[in-house]
Amino acid sequence: QVQLRQWGAGLLKPSETLSLTCAVYGASFSGYSWTWIRQPPGKGLEWIGEFSHSEGTRYNPSLKSRVTISTDTSKNHFSLRLTSVTAPDTAVYFCASGPVGSGPWYNYWGQGTLVTVSS
Amino acid sequence: QSVLTQPPSASGTPGQRVTISCSGSSSNVGSNFVHWYRQLPGTAPTLLLYRNNQRPSGVPDRISGSKSGTSASLAISGLRSEDEADYYCVAWDDSLSGGVFGGGTKLTVL
Numbered sequence: 001q002v003q004l005r006q007w008g009a010g011l012l013k014p015s016e017t018l019s020l021t022c023a024v025y026g027a028s029f030s031g032y033s034w035t036w037i038r039q040p041p042g043k044g045l046e047w048i049g050e051f052s053h054s055e056g057t058r059y060n061p062s063l064k065s066r067v068t069i070s071t072d073t074s075k076n077h078f079s080l081r082l083t084s085v086t087a088p089d090t091a092v093y094f095c096a097s098g099p100v101g102s103g104p105w106y107n108y109w110g111q112g113t114l115v116t117v118s119s
Numbered sequence: 120q121s122v123l124t125q126p127p128s129a130s131g132t133p134g135q136r137v138t139i140s141c142s143g144s145s146s147n148v149g150s151n152f153v154h155w156y157r158q159l160p161g162t163a164p165t166l167l168l169y170r171n172n173q174r175p176s177g178v179p180d181r182i183s184g185s186k187s188g189t190s191a192s193l194a195i196s197g198l199r200s201e202d203e204a205d206y207y208c209v210a211w212d213d214s215l216s217g218g219v220f221g222g223g224t225k226l227t228v229l
Binding site for chain 1: 151152154156163164209210215216217218219
């Protein structure tokens with residue numbers, strides 16, 4: 001049974017860097033894609049980016065200049081870094097995973113982390 | 120504005136059949152699988168259908184999906200109160216090289 005547990009700072013000031021980590025239990029990194037998705041309050045879902053061993057790292061073009069997704073295989077973690085945050089980056093951020101090469105099909109989700117950007 | 124287009128709301132009475140549409144383009148729905156998620160308030164989305172019409176284990180067969188050209192749809196028959204939720208479609212977009220979601224449809228069971 002794969003489980004994802006995520007954590008990170010929930011309150012940021014404008015221009016700071018968002019940093020979230022997702023721990024993976026019950027799976028290794030190969031064979032899966034590891035993804036970050038966000039949801040502004042009261043709004044829909046937005047795909048941020050993903051990592052897989054076979055495809056590498058891919059990002060939403062609208063966020064690409066500010067986003068980095070990285071992995072730490074020794075700890076079975078993957079992380080999201082979003083620089084220069086502003087109020088529109090306020091959202092619940094989810095980590096998610098699914099079979100590699102199958103597109104945005106995610107069987108497993110983290111619990112979500114609300115990140116608020118406010119001065 | 121979302122790349123995939125869904126109606127913002129849908130409704131039905133218990134026992135009815137409702138459908139939710141998802142419209143895209145040749146670079147996403149037209150050339151890739153569509154997947155569907157259900158989201159209850161305050162929780163993470165859960166996978167409802169994958170690869171257009173495949174149900175994960177535990178999803179009842181009154182949930183179905185289809186795709187034709189650049190449009191896809193989710194159908195729920197025998198509507199129940201617990202089906203009241205937000206529903207999202209998503210597909211890979213070859214032009215953007217990323218996933219694109221629909222704006223979501225809020226289903227109300229009257």
